[in-house]
Amino acid sequence: MEWDFTLLLIGNGVLIGLMYSLIALGFVVVYKATDAINFAQGEFVMLAALISAAVIVLMEMPFWVGVVVTLLGMISFSFGLERFILRALLGRPIVAIIMATIGLAAILRGLGPLFFGAETRSITLPVGDEPIIFGPFILQPVQVTGAAVALLFLGGFTWFFLKSRMGVAMRAVADNQQVAMAMGINVERYFALAWAMAGIVSALSGIVWGAMLGVDVHVALVGLKVFPVVILGGLDSIIGAVVGGLIVGIVENLAAGYLDPLVGGGTKDFAPYVLMIIALMIRPYGIFGKRKIERV
Amino acid sequence: MFHRESGYFKTTYAADGGLYPLPIAKWTVGVLLVGFILLPTISTVVSGAVSAEYYVSVVNLILIAVVGALGLNILVGYTGQISIGHAGFMSVGAYTAANLAVKLDLPFWITLPAGGLMAAFIGVIVGIPSLRIKGLYLAIATLAAQLIIEWVINHTPAISGGSQASIEVPRPTVLGHPLKTQRELYYFLLFFAVLSIVATLNLVRSRIGRAFVAIRDQDIAAEIIGINIFRYKLTAFAISSFYAGVTGVLYTYYLGIANYENFLITTSIDYLAMIIIGGLGSVLGSILGAIFVTLLPIVIRLFMESFGTLLFSASDLNNIIPATRLGLFGLLIIVFLVVEPEGLNRLWRNIRNYFRVWPFSY
Numbered sequence: 001m002e003w004d005f006t007l008l009l010i011g012n013g014v015l016i017g018l019m020y021s022l023i024a025l026g027f028v029v030v031y032k033a034t035d036a037i038n039f040a041q042g043e044f045v046m047l048a049a050l051i052s053a054a055v056i057v058l059m060e061m062p063f064w065v066g067v068v069v070t071l072l073g074m075i076s077f078s079f080g081l082e083r084f085i086l087r088a089l090l091g092r093p094i095v096a097i098i099m100a101t102i103g104l105a106a107i108l109r110g111l112g113p114l115f116f117g118a119e120t121r122s123i124t125l126p127v128g129d130e131p132i133i134f135g136p137f138i139l140q141p142v143q144v145t146g147a148a149v150a151l152l153f154l155g156g157f158t159w160f161f162l163k164s165r166m167g168v169a170m171r172a173v174a175d176n177q178q179v180a181m182a183m184g185i186n187v188e189r190y191f192a193l194a195w196a197m198a199g200i201v202s203a204l205s206g207i208v209w210g211a212m213l214g215v216d217v218h219v220a221l222v223g224l225k226v227f228p229v230v231i232l233g234g235l236d237s238i239i240g241a242v243v244g245g246l247i248v249g250i251v252e253n254l255a256a257g258y259l260d261p262l263v264g265g266g267t268k269d270f271a272p273y274v275l276m277i278i279a280l281m282i283r284p285y286g287i288f289g290k291r292k293i294e295r296v
Numbered sequence: 297m298f299h300r301e302s303g304y305f306k307t308t309y310a311a312d313g314g315l316y317p318l319p320i321a322k323w324t325v326g327v328l329l330v331g332f333i334l335l336p337t338i339s340t341v342v343s344g345a346v347s348a349e350y351y352v353s354v355v356n357l358i359l360i361a362v363v364g365a366l367g368l369n370i371l372v373g374y375t376g377q378i379s380i381g382h383a384g385f386m387s388v389g390a391y392t393a394a395n396l397a398v399k400l401d402l403p404f405w406i407t408l409p410a411g412g413l414m415a416a417f418i419g420v421i422v423g424i425p426s427l428r429i430k431g432l433y434l435a436i437a438t439l440a441a442q443l444i445i446e447w448v449i450n451h452t453p454a455i456s457g458g459s460q461a462s463i464e465v466p467r468p469t470v471l472g473h474p475l476k477t478q479r480e481l482y483y484f485l486l487f488f489a490v491l492s493i494v495a496t497l498n499l500v501r502s503r504i505g506r507a508f509v510a511i512r513d514q515d516i517a518a519e520i521i522g523i524n525i526f527r528y529k530l531t532a533f534a535i536s537s538f539y540a541g542v543t544g545v546l547y548t549y550y551l552g553i554a555n556y557e558n559f560l561i562t563t564s565i566d567y568l569a570m571i572i573i574g575g576l577g578s579v580l581g582s583i584l585g586a587i588f589v590t591l592l593p594i595v596i597r598l599f600m601e602s603f604g605t606l607l608f609s610a611s612d613l614n615n616i617i618p619a620t621r622l623g624l625f626g627l628l629i630i631v632f633l634v635v636e637p638e639g640l641n642r643l644w645r646n647i648r649n650y651f652r653v654w655p656f657s658y
Contacts, residue, residue, distance in 0.1 A: 103629030110623025273440040
């Protein structure tokens with residue numbers, strides 16, 4: 001039955017991987033359009049989970065109200081962030097933006113429990129909790145929902161960037177801001193749009209991950225998985241986020257299944273980073289990333 | 297601040313790059329040094345022996361932070377390479393020294409450089425990718441280093457000493473006399489803090505320091521004028537993580553215990569906050585930032601303990617204090633980045649420039 005176990009691990013890895021891709025998507029869209037790096041992506045997810053838990057559990061609203069409020073909350077939060085902090089840092093070295101988002105992450109981690117309380121709350125998705133058994137696979141409905149949402153958004157974003165007018169404009173902004181401006185594209189508006197998209201993605205990942213892990217500050221830790229995903233896949237590629245997410249999900253599940261008994265646990269958080277270091281050494285721009293050539 | 301500089305003209309590069317900008321600065325430094333040596337005595341006279349012990353212990357924390365902040369500033373402020381994994385290097389130093397001190401019974405003057413060298417070695421390994429990658433990629437690579445170092449220490453009983461991953465270390469002994477009180481530790485730490493300040497001041501005005509700044513400002517241009525980027529980037533990583541390792545060792549001796557929980561990623565962010573708030577690429581800024589960031593949680597705690605009970609219950613307060621501290625750090629990082637990117641150092645210079653010609657400003 002050795003193969004069944006492997007298949008089970010891979011199946012769960014695929015689902016988790018797609019959920020990682022959903023988070024990574026927020027990172028990639030922002031990087032693609034605005035060149036800004038969001039080290040607070042995990043904290044975005046945490047904030048979304050906290051908001052949804054506050055609405056659904058504390059205020060006892062129906063589930064869909066929670067989703068709508070979370071979406072609106074995260075969109076306005078990302079707008080505000082772009083408008084008041086990141087716009088002030090335009091043209092500054094990349095280290096400044098990284099540090100600003102690290103600062104933001106610290107604020108969210110500090111103030112989150114201050115406003116929402118430190119205890120863990122559970123939100124339940126309206127999908128039941130009977131595991132779906134399908135051949136060798138035992139799938140949790142929460143994870144299946146998460147993976148489905150992820151696939152939906154990955155497809156939607158791909159369509160958006162390839163076919164829609166706004167998506168093409170956003171790619172133009174990403175490619176060259178000055179030329180885009182000259183062609184009559186309102187660059188600032190597209191920056192805001194990119195952040196809003198990151199807000200939407202974070203809101204949904206927050207609800208899905210919150211439902212899976214329980215809502216407290218530790219949800220932010222999934223943000224640490226975003227970096228292996230985007231580095232492996234390529235920072236500015238949506239398909240890269242999917243592939244990177246799948247690789248990370250499968251690798252960490254296999255590591256947890258086979259290596260954990262040997263070294264005593266914790267390889268799940270460790271293996272993706274080793275993989276990432278190797279990727280940084282060999283192909284730092286990722287599998288699908290764009291290679292940048294630098295000149296003085 | 298303490299003296300006027302009119303009438304002094306620098307006519308050679310050597311004079312311009314001198315350690316003391318003016319001859320009188322030697323006196324200022326001397327006065328400061330005497331002040332620091334007398335500090336424990338003064339605080340004992342002013343506030344009594346018991347609270348003086350507490351105040352000196354706070355100053356000790358600042359002295360440790362100064363060493364770490366200087367090291368990180370060499371890497372981030374002067375060379376322009378970001379590191380989010382500095383606490384990892386500190387834990388490397390801390391555990392190296394703790395193991396040497398406990399298992400081989402070595403004195404501090406061996407364990408301290410050994411901890412620093414081990415951290416420098418690990419730092420160089422982490423720094424090797426910095427030739428190919430920079431900015432964001434380097435940030436992520438150092439973050440990975442932090443997590444991997446944490447994991448390895450936590451999962452290797454040979455390093456971490458088994459239970460709770462903590463090792464108790466004996467007090468450092470100077471001339472056969474163990475340093476037990478905070479006051480004795482103060483002189484021990486003051487020595488290393490002053491040593492690292494002087495070393496950094498000399499480093500940044502030397503050939504190596506100027507090469508660092510050239511790499512920070514434009515690395516490709518620096519390579520064209522003949523600076524070996526790979527070597528200098530690795531040197532920066534080595535020096536910076538040496539400082540970090542020494543910081544880890546000093547902190548271990550200060551606490552009497554090596555524990556990886558003192559060197560988590562939040563510590564890395566604390567040190568980044570120090571150099572950003574203090575001022576990137578400035579020695580004085582590192583010192584000011586270390587003072588500010590070390591005192592901030594203590595002030596918050598004092599404030600909360602005095603006034604917090606009016607608003608919150610005592611059990612809530614225990615959660616609120618660390619949360620406020622983290623949030624305030626984040627806020628300060630962002631405010632300084634947006635409003636005053638050159639940090640406290642710049643504010644200090646503004647004040648000094650104002651008084652330079654005061655009261656005749658024209």
